Amino acid sequence: MSFGLRLKARREELGFLQSELGKLLxxxxxxxxxxxxxxxxxxxxxxxxxxxxxxxxxxxxxxDDLLNVDIDTLSHTEHELIGEYRTLDEHGKVMVEIVMRAEAERQRENMRLSNLAEIRYIRHYLTPAAAGFANPIEGEDYELIAAGDDVPKNADFCIDIVGDSMEPYIKDGERVYVKRDAAVNEYSDVGVFYYDGAVLCKQFYTDRQGTLYLLSANPKRADMNVRISYDAASTLVCFGKVMLKKKLPKPVYV
Incomplete structure (x- = not known):
């Protein structure tokens, strides 16, 4: 039984839902x-x-990961490493196991990719990007999905949109695909931005004074625009460029 299956079995034995265990962790x-x-x-x-x-x-x-070893086939070095492992305290054992499992997972992933080279997976972040407001994208809050023919080849991850501020180009509930670290051009491109605790899907513009604007494509939702002065003590991060089939025009109200 793998680590994951043992974790699931123990969680269910104690009567925890995944969400309940997650809160405790x-x-x-x-x-x-x-x-x-x-x-x-x-x-x-x-x-x-x-x-x-x-x-x-x-x-x-x-x-089971530790017991699934044929003792007769161990090399001298492997015997020594097992002996050293047994002398470690609990923290040391945890660190060794994390490294070993991470390397084993990397090897399995390399083998899987070599056998299934035609299949590509990307992260689907479960935290929505708002054409309103949302929580920031969390590192572990995602699922891996197979990238089919409808997914742009350069996309690194995808996220779902909540709100209508980017309509008619991006609709409420639509899933958008994002190229990480790609240059986002003023007006014509759409980026996924993190600003002061919110993840926003917007066009942007910078004026001569250095003030930056995150803009809605929908003129009826100009109330969702964000203005950031050059000297603002705020955190602004661009996660990447939304992979759209065509460039967007300059918002009519700008």
């Missing part, structure tokens, strides 16, 4: 699902918290 329920399905591994601090919440130790969650 400080992550989302989707992140717990990713751990159980082998999509990702918890960080060291989350793993340590997991042992306390589930009232178990590393030997329980990783037992």
């Amino acid at each position: 400080g992550v989302t329920g989707s992140a717990v699902g990713n751990y159980e399905n082998g999509v990702s591994m918890p960080r060291a601090d989350i793993l340590s918290r997991m042992f306390n919440v589930l009232r178990c130790d590393a030997n329980y969650l990783f037992a």
Whole structure:
């Protein structure tokens, strides 16, 4: 039984939903699902918290990974490493196991990609981008989806849009695909921005005074525009450019 299956079994044994366990660990329920399905591994601090919440130790969650070894085939170096592992305290064992599982996952992923080279996966972030306001994109709040023929080849991730401020070009509820770290041109391109706790899908413009505007394409939703002065003590991050089939015109009200 893998780490993920043992985690799921222990969670269900204690009567936790994924969302409930996630709250106790400080992550989302989707992140717990990713751990159980082998999509990702918890960080060291989350793993340590997991042992306390589930009232178990590393030997329980990783037992089958450690026992699934043919002792007769171990090399001298492998015997030495196992001996060293047994001398470590709990923190040391956790760190070794995280590295080992991460490397094993990397190897499995490389093998999977070599066997299924024609299939590409991208992250679908579950936190919506607002043509209104939303929480920032969280690192583990995503699911992997297969990128079909309808997904732009250069897209790195996708996110769902909430609100109508970018209509008629991007509709409420539409999924958009984003190229990370791509240059976003004024007016003609649409970017996904993080500003003061909100994730926004907008056009942008900078005036001669250095004031930056995040603009709605929908003239009826000019109330959702954001003005950021050059000396504002605010955090603005561009996650990337939305991959649209055509350039957008300059908003008619600008």
